[in-house]
Amino acid sequence: MTVLSDLLAVQTTDIAISQAKHRITHLQETIDREAAKKALAEIEAQIASCDAEIVAANSEITKVDRLSHEHDDKLVKLNKQLKTVIAPREAEALQHEIATVTTERSALDDRELELMGVVEENENKKNKLVPVQTSAKSTLAAATMALSSAKQKIDAEIAALTEQRSAQSLVVPTSLMSTYEAKRKHRPDGAVCRLTGPTCGSCHLDISQGEINSMRAMSESELPECPHCGSFIVF
Ligand SMILES: [Zn+2]
Incomplete structure (x- = not known):
């Protein structure tokens, strides 16, 4: 029955492998990195x-400037005209x-x-955000490295x-390994176990003393x- 102890060793390693795989998908470092990414994205959006506000304001300033010049020209023209008219109604x-x-x-x-106020206000806001962005970038880089x-x-x-x-499975007969793999599909951590008193280590139900004796x-x-549960029992 030592073959079952060998199989139990395989199962212990299999459990350790699946726990490690679970850990890799549930790392705090992943959560931290996502948070750092989100924080940087929020700052960059701001x-x-x-x-965008600066561009829009500047483009409107250009338009306003052009209109102002047109108005100035018109005023020069109108004032000139005013000097030449004689009729009071005109x-x-x-x-x-x-x-x-x-x-x-x-x-x-x-x-x-x-509009110049809008530009200034947004330039100031940006100037305050740039160092925050730099720090968010380095936080993200550190989080990426940690992950x-x-x-x-x-x-x-x-x-x-x-x-x-x-190495452990080499000493277990191939046919037993296949049975083990089949059992593991239903009970990944309990294809083989030890008893705790009369209790099965896989399903945690008690086995009668008579059955234990015959095993x-x-x-x-x-x-x-x-x-x-059909789990192999190692004595
Ligand atoms: Zn059981």
Whole structure:
């Protein structure tokens, strides 16, 4: 029955391998790296939004400038005209137009000031965000390195366990290995176990003393199994 002890050793290694694989997919370093990535993306989105506002404001400033020049030219023209007209009604109409253009011109100035304020405000916001972005970038780089090193460590562990497992399985007959693999499909951690008192280590149900006695009395070629779950029992 020592063959079952050998099989139990294989199973212990198999469990260690699957635990290591589970650990690799549930690393705190992965969560940390995702958080660092998200933080950087949020800062970069804020910077991009500042850039977009600056571009939009500057483009409107260009438009406002052009309109202001047009208004200036118009005012020069209207004032010249005003000097040449004699009819009071015509002069009145021109004065009215000059007043309208002057009001518009002043509104354009106000708008330009407002837009320059938007540019300044966003430049300031960006200047504050740039050092935060730099620090978020280095946090992400550190988190990426930590994750890769944690993964490498577990990969090495899995490689060592896999090597150990193939050495351990060499001493187990091939047919028993196949039976073991088949049993493991239903009970990955309990294809073979020891008893704890009368209790099966796989299904945790009690086995009667009579059944335990007859299992103990089995010949070397017979392999005792739990009557409840079918797990091999190692004495
Ligand atoms: Zn059992």
